[in-house]
Amino acid sequence: MAVTELPTAGMLPGGPGEGVQVVIAGEELPTQEMTLSIGPQHPSTHGVLRVVLTLDGERIDTATPVIGYMHRAFDKLSEARDYRQIIALSNRHDWLSAFGNELGVALATERLMGIEAPERAQWIRMLMAEWNRVLNHLMFLGSFGLELGAMTPMFYAFREREDIQTLMEMATGARMHFTYCRVGGLKEDLPKGFLQYSEVLVKRIRHRLLDYEGLLLGNEIFKKRTVGIGVLPGEVAKSYGVTGPILHASGVAEDSRKTEPYLKYSEVDFEVPVGEHGDSFDRFNVLYHRIEQSLRIIEQVHAKLPAGPIMPGKMPKYLKPPEGWTYVRTENSLGETGYYLVSRGDTKPWRLKMRTPSFHNVSMIPYLLKGVLLPDLIAVLGSVFFVVGDVDR
Amino acid sequence: MIFYHFFSNPWAVFALKLAAVFIFFLTAPLVLGYVEHKGLAHMQSRLGPMEAGRFHGWAQLIADGVKFIQKEDIVPDAADRRIFMLAPMIVIIPVSLVFLVIPFGPAAVSCHAPAGTGGCGFWGENFDVGIFFVLAISAISVIGMLMAGWASANKFSLIGAIRGAAQLIAYELPLVLAASAVAMQAGTLSLVGIGDAQKAYWFVFPQIAGFIIFVIASLAELSRPPFDMPIADSEIIFGHMTEYTGIRFGLFLLSEYAGIVSLSAIAVVLYLGAWHGFIVPWIPGPIWTLAKIGALSFLVIWLRATYPRLREDQLQKMAWKYLIPIALVNILLTMIFKVVF
Amino acid sequence: MTPDEIAAHLTEATGAAERSDVAHGEVSVWVPNDKWVEVATHLRDCGRCHFDLPTFLTAVDLEEQGFEVVLHMYSVRRQHHVNVKTQLARDEPRLPTLSGVWNGLNWCERETWELFGIDFTGHPNQVKLLLPVEFEGFPLRKDFLLMTREAKEWPGLKEPAEVEH
């Protein structure tokens, strides 16, 4: 049984969601193909994603993601809500990076209205966004290990997440859906003791990251499972609109914090870790090093955080952006989260399109899964970081 | 006097031994399971069970057992009913039989036990071909696994069972080869004889390669991490056990932990000097055996906290390309050693 | 290239740009429907533009003016953006597919099709993506009302100060 050559770059026959033709060599006995439905309730799909596989033995012929189980009609809902409500709606989608989602809505509205958040608010936003990024990456760091059978990193990751959630709770009052951003600034200033605890946490997490290095990155079996598995060339990644850590792992250092700095990212010093081969190991490695970079940014915020107000002195009573449109992109934890906002001068947006990284990551899955072994499905799926809420919106 | 009469009747002693073996078979997995709960928890910076039985959740597994018994025993509609129900027994019976031959101590000095009552000593039965018995009987469990996977009428179960069977076939060979090198070294197939032969030195020293192979192969036989692909939860839910509930599922779990204890015990007898102690040799042999079994079982648990799992083909490659050739060379070296010295 | 340069280049190179606009640092270029694929391909292949990352594709309901389809592209190498837009008639909106130009637009077009009812001709697999198969209607059209809102107006529609007592 022969499987058609995999195109290394460029177009796929049929594209994602389409069955890729399998050529069965004529002279041999055709083996029976098996259809296996992974999900919607499956431990390794992070929510309700379903992947329909056709298998030849344990080798995957085609993989078709089936999404929509968590579709919550964000686009339609936001046409019936005002801007403050949308902030609360938006942070539900990628539930692992709630602050990053809110930030985009606030920035888009601010840009249309011509408001600029005060200095301090911008620094704090950056601080929160980076902590949120660490929170998000820790989750994937842990769960990826778990999917490969290493259960300990998961518990370690949750230990660290617990600490960070406590920190976030101090400022925002929430543990997951922070709703801390406001159009124009922030809900409240940082509470007393927040920065001290934040500094302690940076040190603690930096120290504990060594555990992950020992348990996963330096682990022979982990390397055997991930090196050379699910190779995604940079060109293919781009053609699918893949952004964030997955794109970085494929060797493309595209990060809007660098190329189009928003907030105060131009004033802090950090690097964009990139991978060499674009395999599962690289994606994981990039994620790990992104945490280190986020911690670096957080430390710089500690040092540079100015005093001042957190909301502009004079805000209009009603948020009514003037007629116009804009697209704001932010480098969220998993990649580019963008908001395409069209306003007709009303309290509600005329159209708000949420562009999420997970949607594009998942649309690329059929490419990565073709021809891999079923156990590698996990090594691949786990390294294509996505949150189902972020896929379906 | 009545005690004397009782103990002088070999059949009564044999019955007593059987009862002791049965109790050990039921309790050792529970203790091990509890150690796994707590040990794993502390390695992962959490507490583990804390409620059942008040003191550090010591009764957790008993509570689990009660729960398993109470739960409904569901047989899927599409399943092959009889085979589905039979499979857990086929898995657990061979594992329990292995406990019969584990020697915990040396033979008694004066002994008049008639044939068939197992002789005198801390074991259930002393077969002439003990090690062979262990390997043969534990191979039967695979059939139960295949039956469970096939009869469940679930694709995940079937994949799990097929993986399990492939794994067990591949690792049966290095296991037997490593064990036969020990048998050659000791000059006997009897487990008691092999234990006796380690009076001067433990076989782990001359047979270090064999020991490592034996441990790796045992882990694979037991489907324990890093070789737990047959039940890889993130891929195929729970392999051949996916459709099982209640007491039948409990039997599968019991057999897993009993398997850890029994294979650790066999490794202790084959390599780690059985009941022979060191530094403090006045401690009785059975306690030494138990301590060593405990240490080896703990290693099995420890590995679970440390390693991710390998892939099926990597596992097969390891067996056929490395373990089996090394085991064969090991036999050859043992042979030369035996002939020369 | 700066936004203005991109707009100028597009007008000049393809001759397809009807008009262009720069707002908040974002450039939009409106092209006719029949040049849609040609423009996208040109933007991908042309060395000066080199748009290699299709960010998203979506549509906006303009009510009586029909629909506006928006394709946002980014160039990783040149680090610039462009929004290519085209307007479609309200009845039977139809546009050639771009899933042959970029893999990543396959899902975007499926989504736009099911939410706006814009038919992408030549799409290899135009089936429901997010919505259940049996769902009827195109929810993101302005004439598709939210069920609950049909029954009762959103109570938070008016600010408390605006409510007449």
Added chain:
Amino acid sequence: MDPEATEGAVVSWPAVFVAIFGAVAALSAVAVVLSRNVVHAALYLVVVLGAAGAIFLVLGAEFVGWTQILIYVGAIVVLLLFGLMLTAAPIGTHALDNQQRGVAFMTSAAVFGVFTFIIWRSFGSQRIHLNQVVRTSDVGRSLFSGYILPFEVVSVLLLAALVGAIVLAKKD
């Protein structure tokens, strides 16, 4: 196992056990053939082979008995089941019947006759002495002295099979 019973009486305990296991083996063998489900057939085969192993054990040939179980039950039937499940073994009744019953019956009857004849002629008048357990060392000694040529021939045969299997598997 009363020594007197084995010595004097016509019906000894081992004989009873051999009869029981023999009956189990025979019935299961019939079930293997009559079973319509290929996996059921394979599982009946396990019973047949297990009963054969048990007969060896009863007769004092421990090593041979356990070998029977290790090799046939633990490896060969597992391989068989493995192959069946990988190819086509649907659950439920699955028509496995073919129209060659007459030929099959004649063949098996012939094989049965030939084996019975040979075994009867070779061992017909011999008695098994159950008091002495066959020691593993004796088995080994006779295998490597009296039967060394057949042993080596079988080894070569297995080697050839192994090479053949590798060649077949390499084709992909």
